[in-house]
Amino acid sequence: MTIKKIESAKPKDKNYRISDGNGLSLLILPSGTKTFVYRYRRPVTRKENNITYGKFPELSLADARYLHVQAKALLSKGIDPGEDRKVKKSEESQDNSFESVANEWLKKNSTEWTSKTHRTNQGRLENHVFPYIGRMPIAEITPKEILGLLQRIESKGTHETAHRVSSLCSQVFRYAVFIGKSETDPVHIVKNALPPITKTRKHRAALTDPKEVGKLLRAIEDYPGHHIVKQALRVGLYTFTRSIEIRGMTWDEVDFDRREWRVPSTRMKMRKPHIVPLSNQVRSILTAVKELSLPSKYVFSKCCE
Known part of the structure; x- marks a missing residue:
């Protein structure tokens, strides 16, 4: 088989082949499609089988011969080259699924x-x-x-x-x-x-009236519950942080010298560290709580129970 023979081969009424030897041939269809194929017998059953290497000119004659050498090498070892290709194709398909x-x-x-x-x-x-x-x-x-x-x-x-x-x-x-x-x-x-999502606006409860804010402040100051819980509520007002962050505040997150509360990323909703500046009022509250020497790593231990 030569390139010249392949290019000059004309389609006929029926399929026909041009042999290259050792089982490799070029199958020419009535449509004019030219495909490199390998006709062989399976190692165990001895049944005839065909492997399609690819179409010409997408697959060159040299590349077809290279694939044919590989298939012949497998067959000489008792490995069915057709089944081997199926297994490899299946594995590749799974990896790329x-x-x-x-x-x-x-x-x-x-x-x-x-x-x-x-x-x-x-x-x-x-x-x-x-x-x-x-x-x-x-x-x-x-x-x-x-x-x-x-x-x-x-x-x-x-x-x-x-x-x-x-x-x-x-x-x-x-x-x-x-x-x-x-x-x-x-x-x-x-x-x-897809049709766009129609979002309904959610109105969340918020204190906007100064009088109502004043009532909240007085309610916290008059809170009759545990002293530690009351201090946690006061810190929440000053820092505008979520209750879950205040409840989880530990002493190693508080830096009195730098006047910062460093909330680690693991406790933040967006998984990013958050630095909260400590006002004089918050520092006073935290200092007073620390002087109680409660046996807990949490600042507001009562809130974590």
Whole structure:
């Protein structure tokens, strides 16, 4: 077989082959398609089988011969080259599946998220995405398939979940592009196909009337409960921090010299450290509590019981 013979070969009414020897041949279809194939007998059953190497000119004659040498080497060892290719293709498909890439992305981001966020993101993918496109090679997933996935969720009336899943899938695809397992993010093409979420404004209770603020201050000062709880309430007013942060305040977070309360990232909602300046009033409260020498690492130990 030569390049000249391959290029000059014309299609006929039926399939025919041009042999290169040792089982390698060029199969020419009536449509004009030219494909390199290997006809051989399986090692155990001795049944005839064919391996398709690729089409010409996408696959050159030299490359076809190289693949053929590899297949012959396997056959000489008693290994069926056709089955070997199936196994390798299956393994490669699993490594490049959407589920495999998504799990890799989840693991990579697990240190940046809270455990709750990680569980939520993983749950959304496992419940709404993996059963439908999880096993598909991520590079072969089309915008149409993504749209069908999102519309399936949206049809159940869970509009916000559909948008959340859309965002998650988009991040997985962008990660796949970054690591070279996909060339595009199909979610980006269809993201506007979902109807927008209609958000209802939530009015949260807040004191805006100075008289009402005054009543709150007097109520705290007249609080009849435990002394430590009362001091915690007073610190909350001065620092505008959440109750969970005040309850979890430890003495090693308080720096009297620098007049700072350093809340570590592990206790913050956004997982970022937060520095709270200590006013004179707060320093006085904390100093008074410290002088009580309570046997606890927590500043307001009574609040943690």
